[in-house]
Amino acid sequence: MSVSAGTKLPLTAAQREIWIAEQRLGEVNRVFRVGEFLEIHGPVDPALFEQALLSAVAEADALHVNFVEEHGEVRQVVRRLGDWSPALVDLSAEPDPEQAARRWLDAAVARPMDLAQDRLFAYALLRLDADRFYWYQGYHHAVMDAFGSLLITRRVADVYTALAEGRPVPPSPFGSLPELLAAEQEYRDSERFTEDRAYWTERFADRPEPTGIVDRPSAVPDHYLRHTAGLDPDELTELRETARQARVPWSYLVLAATAVHLHRMTGASTVVLGLPVTARLSQVQRRTPGTAANVLPLRLRLRPDMTLRELLGQVGQRVRELGGHQRYRAEDLQRDLDLPGHTGTWYAPVVNIMSFDYAVAFAGLPTTAHNLSSGLVGDLTLAVWDRRDGTGLTLDLNAHPEVCADHELAAHHERLLAVLRALTAVDPALPIGRIDLLTEEERAAVLAVPADVPPRTEATLTGLFEAQVGRTPDATAVTCGELSLTYRELNERANRLAHRLVARGMGPEHVVALALPRSADLVVAILATLKAGAAYLPLDPAHPPARLAHMVADARPGLLLTTTTAGSDLPTAQGTSVLFLDALDASDAPDPTTGLTHAPAPALAPDHPAYVIYTSGSTGRPKGVLTTHRNVVRLFDATRTWFDFGPDDVWTLFHSYAFDFSVWELWGALLHGGRLVVVPYEVSRTPGAFLDLLADQRVTVLSQTPSAFYQLAQADADAHADTSRPARRLGLRTVVFGGEALQPARLTDWYERHPDDAPLLVNMYGITETTVHV
Known part of the structure; x- marks a missing residue:
């Protein structure tokens, strides 16, 4: 030791921050312990080891201090260590010395150290057998970091080797604590x-x-x-x-x-x-x-x-x-x-x-280091x-x-x-x-389809939807405000419009651009496009004009389906005709004997495109992604064992239909006989209003990005805190997350408020699934 006992020194900046952090706890805590053990392969001489370790500790000023607070100022005080020696723990007689050593090490590194009273280091030599030893080193982080610990490890090995070989011990390489403080x-x-x-x-x-x-x-x-x-x-x-x-x-x-x-x-x-x-x-x-x-x-x-x-x-x-x-x-x-x-x-x-x-060695004995705790x-x-x-x-x-x-x-x-x-x-x-x-x-x-769920390899979305119409023709399919359509009514409207699209030359391998507000007509238009055999290109009128112009120029749709209001400022590509839903004339009407009950009969196959959707453009330019009927059908086949969707479920079309999460929402409802609630744009941007809609419509399946759900959860918390409003129970049984990483800890309060009707939460971030238990 190069500093006299009783000397009071200031703290380094690193020490001060650790001391402050520990004081915030109000008690001595093990999390500021750093520890490791060095596995020494060969017969260690315990007496020489103790001599080498005592010598190295005596040379390291940082190990001789405690921390005291006087008159609002914290100092480190150099103490005399007194008589001490490393523990020698013989575990060779244990039935499983390795397991016994692990238990001993776990307990040792868990013991806290009091900055004011304790020695801020701990050492032990554990004997597992005659040729295998563990050297345990433990420190309070306020006096030692990983680099400093390695300096001591090397010094002990050097001194041990010199003693074992009968050579003079080399001079201490350590600098002093005052020098360290002065440098800082x-x-x-x-x-x-x-x-x-x-x-x-x-x-x-x-x-x-x-x-x-x-x-x-x-x-x-x-x-x-x-x-x-x-x-x-x-x-x-x-x-x-x-x-x-x-x-x-x-x-x-x-x-x-x-x-x-x-x-x-x-x-x-x-x-x-x-x-x-x-x-x-x-x-x-x-x-x-x-x-x-x-x-x-x-x-x-x-x-x-x-x-x-x-x-x-x-x-x-x-x-x-x-x-x-x-x-x-x-x-x-x-x-x-x-x-x-x-x-x-x-x-x-x-x-x-x-x-x-x-790669330190004790008189030729090799070692392997193992970390226990890093603070x-x-x-x-x-x-x-x-x-x-x-x-x-x-x-x-x-x-x-x-x-x-x-x-x-x-x-x-x-x-x-x-x-x-x-x-x-x-x-x-x-x-x-x-x-x-x-x-x-x-x-x-991801690639596996459950064995008990036969894949519908030859199915198309329109074929599956029409089969559902046959099963539940009078069930409600879509709700939008005061308007409700049964599966039969939705099918008839889509058939009528599909005939108009075919009359305009649309069919398989064609693209129909849709620029429509959130409404029941939007659902009709998507179905009609697919019934005509074409793929739809969603153009959200709320998106920037430059993005829409790029998408139209890139995809080159043969037809733009819109309204006179929504389509007034939309870009069009050369060769693209426009059909205004709110201004249809009689010349576009289908044969009244077939237009209501039957869709056109194009040669539609599972590998025909169903829609073209564009990425966000984070790489500099949006890119179009073409998705087939087979892809969408397979999504529901592959996830069927995770869910139990059915005709009693109520879904929301919450997301923009230009966001691929909408595909899950739309077909999740219509392929299982459920009811789809179209969420007005203003409601989707007002968490409190959306919460009311979920309660009023008794929604059972909700699809959300985590960030949107956190806002909904906050609105729910605010509603529960408002004692002037009656408590409202939700009907949710499943919430499906996607688009972002989920932080389950942020959902704990939601579960506490809904102990009796807490839904199953499923994270489908990317293409992985994790059931979240909060």
């Missing part, structure tokens, strides 16, 4: 500190929202969840080779994989990851055990048409910039930007890449360990227990590994939006 103060008083502050505050002046895939936790936990997996040595070699070909460090692929995962899961174009750094730029900092680590935001912009090579280039540029400004504390930035305080960092998930040379977890933290010891790459995904359950954490972990493996295998010139991210299990689930 010199930085905070320098122009570099001012420059770093300017860099960070300018780069994040817009305070981008975190791109999380789980909810923000509300409190610091007393434990966290962990799921561990990794890449074997061959896969790590492949990862390194892919990185070499792309001329980047392999760690950039891990960061890119995490960013792509978030981008594809949430649709966000801006992704902000938390990136831990050592924050040790000087020689004194790099040779002094202690805690200095920092977690800074890595901001990336992604587009589906961006190639992996472009993304890796951006990652490299941003990491280099971040590294040049890494000593500026994340907590200072949070205060600079006046960001709301919460558990963990403002940005998430955190991706902690630790590529340290752990506080905000929501999700991915810890990636490259020990450089030939064991491959270990990936620990840690989670706050409030934001996900064990099985959800395992699913997140599996997906992250799948993305990393996908990026390792693809051509760097491939756009990230085209990278296949499905796991093998997901692909099998």
Whole structure:
């Protein structure tokens, strides 16, 4: 120890933030423990090991302190450690020494440390047999981070080796705690500190929202969840080779994989990851055990048409910039930007890449390192360990227990590994939006049609709908305001209009553009287009004119079906005729003997197009996607075992018919004999009014994006809080989510308000299914 006992020293910035975080808890907490164990392969001499460890601890100033608060100021006080020695735990006589060791280690790392009273480190040597030992190291994060712990590990190994070989012990390489404090103060008083502050505050002046895939936790936990997996040595070699070909460090692929995962899961174009750094730029900092680590935001912009090579280039540029400004504390930035305080960092998930040379040996005995705890977890933290010891790459995904359950954490972990493996295998010139991210299990689930559900391979939507008309002709099919149509009436109206379309030359392989307001006529027009054999192109009149013009020019519809009001400002392509539904004349009327009961009879096949829908244009330009009758029929065949839709169900046509979720809503009702409630546009944009509609119409099946449902849930909470209004029960039995990642924790309050009529919640984000139990 280079500092006299009783000396009072200030805290480093990192120590101060940990101390503040622990004080917020109001009690000593295990989440600030960091711990690992080193597996030593061979016969360790316990006496020499103890001698080496005592020597290293005596040299490390950071291990001799406690924290005291006097007159509103926190200081670290150097103490005499007194008599202590590492515990020697002999487990060799246990029936299962490995299992006994794991139990001992779990209990050890769970024991909290009092910053004011306790020794802030703990060591033990566990003997499993004569040739296998575990060296346990545990610290309070306020005195040691992963880099500092490695310095001590190497020093103990060096001293042990010198003693075992009868050589003089080399001088201590450690810097002193006063030197570490002086280096930090010199930085905070320098122009570099001012420059770093300017860099960070300018780069994040817009305070981008975190791109999380789980909810923000509300409190610091007393434990966290962990799921561990990794890449074997061959896969790590492949990862390194892919990185070499792309001329980047392999760690950039891990960061890119995490960013792509978030981008594809949430649709966000801006992704902000938390990136831990050592924050040790000087020689004194790099040779002094202690805690200095920092977690800074890595901001990336992604587009589906961006190639992996472009993304890796951006990652490299941003990491280099971040590294040049890494000593500026994340907590200072949070205060600079006046960001709301919460558990963990403002940005998430955190991706902690630790590529340290752990190939240490004790007098020739090789070792393998295992992490037990890395300190506080905000929501999700991915810890990636490259020990450089030939064991491959270990990936620990840690989670706050409030934001996900064990099985959800395992699913997140599996997906992250799948993305990393996908990026390792693809051509760097491939756009990230085209990278296949499905796991093998997901692909099998998506492609499989349940064995007990015979696929309707030769069915068309119109054929299935007409069969439903035959089964329930007098059941209500569509409701829109005061208007209701039975299945027979809807079929007759669609047949009449289909004959008009055929008379205009429409049929299979033709496209009919629909530009209609939300109404029963919209449902009639969609059915009529398909009965004529054509595919419909939805043109939402509320969409920007430039988007509509591009779609019309690209798809080149043969006919535009609209109203005189909606079609007044719509673009048309050359060769496209216009039919106004509200201005039809007698010349367009079908043969009255066939127009009501029979549709035209085009040679319609399952592989004929049913509709053409355009993407959002996030890649710069909307792209048309053609979907066949077979595709839509198969969607309901493949998901039939997940649901039990039937004629008693009431659905809403909530979404724009230019959004593909509307296809699920429309045919979910009409192919199962249910009732479709057309939601007026104004109601769809007013959560309170929509909530009233759900109650009034006794809707049983609701399809929503998570963000829309969160607004509905808030309107529901407001309605329950308004004691002047009578309580209203909903009839929902199924809510189907899609389009965005679902955060189940945000639905807890909904279930608490609806304990007797809580629906089954199903997340069909992308093409995967997860039943959510809140």
